[in-house]
Amino acid sequence: MAGAGEVAGGFALCATGAGCLLTAARLALFAYATKDAWLPAIEGLWRHTHNGDHNGGAGTVSCDPGVGVYTSGSQSVVSFMCSLSNATGFTSSTEDSWCINPNSSTSLPYESAAGSHAGSLSSTPNQHFLSCALPDVPYAFRIQALNDQTSAAEYAYMWKNPAIPDRASDTYTVTVTCRKTDGTSADISQTSVANGGALHMPSCAAVYPGSHMTSMKITGSWSGTIPLNAPLETITPPNDQQYPNCGLTQGTVCKLQVRIDGVPCVVGAAQCETWTEKLADPVERTRLSCYWGNYSVPIQWCYVLERAYYPAGAYAYDGNIDGNPATSVGTAPDGTPTSTTSPQPSASVPPSSLPTTGTNPGGVGSPDPGVSGNGCTGLSWSWNPIDWVLIPVKCALEWAFVPDESTLGALETQVSNAFNSTGVGAWFSAITGLFGGLGGSGGGCSGPEVTFSMVGINKTMHPFDACSAPMSTVASISYAFSTVLVIVFGALAGVKALGSAFGFQVHLGDRLKADT
Amino acid sequence: MITGLILRMLADVASALLNALPHIGVPSWLSDNGAIGQVFQAAGSMGVWFPVALASTVLLAVVGIWLAGFGVKVARMVISVFTGGGGGAG
Numbered sequence: 345m346a347g348a349g350e351v352a353g354g355f356a357l358c359a360t361g362a363g364c365l366l367t368a369a370r371l372a373l374f375a376y377a378t379k380d381a382w383l384p385a386i387e388g389l390w391r392h393t394h395n396g397d398h399n400g401g402a403g404t405v406s407c408d409p410g411v412g413v414y415t416s417g418s419q420s421v422v423s424f425m426c427s428l429s430n431a432t433g434f435t436s437s438t439e440d441s442w443c444i445n446p447n448s449s450t451s452l453p454y455e456s457a458a459g460s461h462a463g464s465l466s467s468t469p470n471q472h473f474l475s476c477a478l479p480d481v482p483y484a485f486r487i488q489a490l491n492d493q494t495s496a497a498e499y500a501y502m503w504k505n506p507a508i509p510d511r512a513s514d515t516y517t518v519t520v521t522c523r524k525t526d527g528t529s530a531d532i533s534q535t536s537v538a539n540g541g542a543l544h545m546p547s548c549a550a551v552y553p554g555s556h557m558t559s560m561k562i563t564g565s566w567s568g569t570i571p572l573n574a575p576l577e578t579i580t581p582p583n584d585q586q587y588p589n590c591g592l593t594q595g596t597v598c599k600l601q602v603r604i605d606g607v608p609c610v611v612g613a614a615q616c617e618t619w620t621e622k623l624a625d626p627v628e629r630t631r632l633s634c635y636w637g638n639y640s641v642p643i644q645w646c647y648v649l650e651r652a653y654y655p656a657g658a659y660a661y662d663g664n665i666d667g668n669p670a671t672s673v674g675t676a677p678d679g680t681p682t683s684t685t686s687p688q689p690s691a692s693v694p695p696s697s698l699p700t701t702g703t704n705p706g707g708v709g710s711p712d713p714g715v716s717g718n719g720c721t722g723l724s725w726s727w728n729p730i731d732w733v734l735i736p737v738k739c740a741l742e743w744a745f746v747p748d749e750s751t752l753g754a755l756e757t758q759v760s761n762a763f764n765s766t767g768v769g770a771w772f773s774a775i776t777g778l779f780g781g782l783g784g785s786g787g788g789c790s791g792p793e794v795t796f797s798m799v800g801i802n803k804t805m806h807p808f809d810a811c812s813a814p815m816s817t818v819a820s821i822s823y824a825f826s827t828v829l830v831i832v833f834g835a836l837a838g839v840k841a842l843g844s845a846f847g848f849q850v851h852l853g854d855r856l857k858a859d860t
Numbered sequence: 861m862i863t864g865l866i867l868r869m870l871a872d873v874a875s876a877l878l879n880a881l882p883h884i885g886v887p888s889w890l891s892d893n894g895a896i897g898q899v900f901q902a903a904g905s906m907g908v909w910f911p912v913a914l915a916s917t918v919l920l921a922v923v924g925i926w927l928a929g930f931g932v933k934v935a936r937m938v939i940s941v942f943t944g945g946g947g948g949a950g
Contacts, residue, residue, distance in 0.1 A: 765878075766881050826910045834918035844933075845933050
């Protein structure tokens with residue numbers, strides 16, 4: 345056993361309080377030990393937790409790795425003596441421990457549910473230990489110091505058994521089989537470094553839209569195939585003729601990308617962070633486009649990138665944490681050491697457990713609530729609020745308040761028939777008939793005909809004949825002057841009549857008098 | 861649905877009012893061949909000196925505005941009843 349050493353790792357977080365940068369706390373410590381003992385070391389690997397506000401607090405945790413792993417009855421135990429010095433802001437500590445079965449070759453070694461033990465962490469060294477039921481052996485052990493603000497936990501030290509391959513730095517290749525409802529399928533692989541036990545898993549929805557995962561295989565330090573609840577089906581060659589440049593059979597993967605006004609989105613771009621907000625606005629929505637490689641695809645394919653452009657980044661397969669499944673179909677890979685729901689990485693969670701689209705029973709292409717059986721829900725639905733909020737409400741309001749043309753026509757006919765059948769209609773027709781005879785060219789230029797009868801002599805005259813000069817000139821002047829007068833006084837009369845309806849008495853003459 | 865129902869009610873009210881009016885025939889002097897008709901024909905022949913067509917159009921428009929204003933006044937009177945006279949339709 346290598347000499348037991350004492351490690352004094354300091355983690356100065358936010359001495360100044362909330363508002364500090366997380367970069368100051370990017371020290372999750374992984375300890376490596378020799379074969380027979382645990383020796384702490386510092387590895388600059390930061391690990392994020394959901395509660396990692398890191399509000400204030402500082403201190404130094406020192407641990408003596410003790411005698412390493414030993415067996416006691418049916419237990420495998422490792423113990424440490426730890427103390428906390430120069431601490432400010434810490435009120436308690438917890439221990440998290442994990443056990444693992446390293447001998448499993450047909451399935452991923454499982455990690456036990458993280459046991460959290462309330463421990464004391466004081467200036468006086470006291471013992472912390474981890475025990476596992478054989479054949480499991482201790483794998484990871486962590487001490488956390490908790491501050492007095494909300495439930496934020498400060499990172500302390502974490503030790504790992506070097507006899508177990510370092511999951512934190514191992515490289516794994518995850519291969520998933522994605523299958524569509526039409527029977528086409530494809531294998532999609534992604535090689536990455538495990539991050540604290542979380543494996544980067546390719547997203548079928550993002551890479552092969554319309555498909556869901558039917559099986560997953562992980563190769564690396566461990567190997568095996570995790571079957572899903574869905575029965576495995578015969579794999580047929582994928583149909584990538586629609587997207588020949590995205591060669592699924594060759595393993596090349598086209599990148600799914602949101603574009604705003606044709607400009608690809610990048611992490612940290614302000615309008616890209618909240619691009620999903622534009623979906624609700626009919627005008628803003630037109631600025632969005634979704635591309636798979638160089639192919640323009642429906643915008644719904646990019647819903648999985650709901651949070652992909654946040655400054656801290658987010659994986660396409662991250663689960664929904666905003667409580668709104670309307671804009672994302674991502675699933676969360678489980679299996680981090682902090683998971684307490686299942687010791688298995690939840691690769692078995694099918695993306696279709698929460699349906700995001702579907703068909704409406706009884707839906708019709710032209711909804712008409714006035715007809716029995718026709719609703720306002722249309723033929724299909726999705727988690728997009730536009731489909732299940734805006735459209736049905738609009739349909740219902742149109743049905744309630746917009747009358748159809750046949751009804752308007754029938755009402756117009758009813759009123760006009762009633763009008764024409766009464767004396768009012770006859771008088772109206774007679775009067776309009778008189779005015780209909782008044783036309784500019786109806787009387788010609790001769791004017792009215794006047795017949796004088798006197799002493800047996802009948803003579804017909806046209807006293808207002810304006811067919812020749814100079815009367816034609818006089819008639820033109822009279823016509824122009826009269827036109828101006830008619831328009832002006834007609835407008836005044838109309839304004840006065842309209843104003844009197846609303847209680848305004850228009851007296852232009854009085855106003856002029858007032859001004860002078 | 862709702863708007864159609866309201867329009868149907870208004871149409872029924874208008875039809876009832878029209879049918880309730882007494883039927884008075886048009887007198888002969890108001891016809892095209894009567895005295896008034898001859899006056900209008902003479903006025904029409906003066907179209908070279910005076911814009912008869914424009915004047916008749918303006919006259920009808922003013923009458924129409926007056927009728928619309930009358931309808932607005934009636935509506936305001938009715939509304940003022942429901943508002944306890946607070947609206948006013950003087």
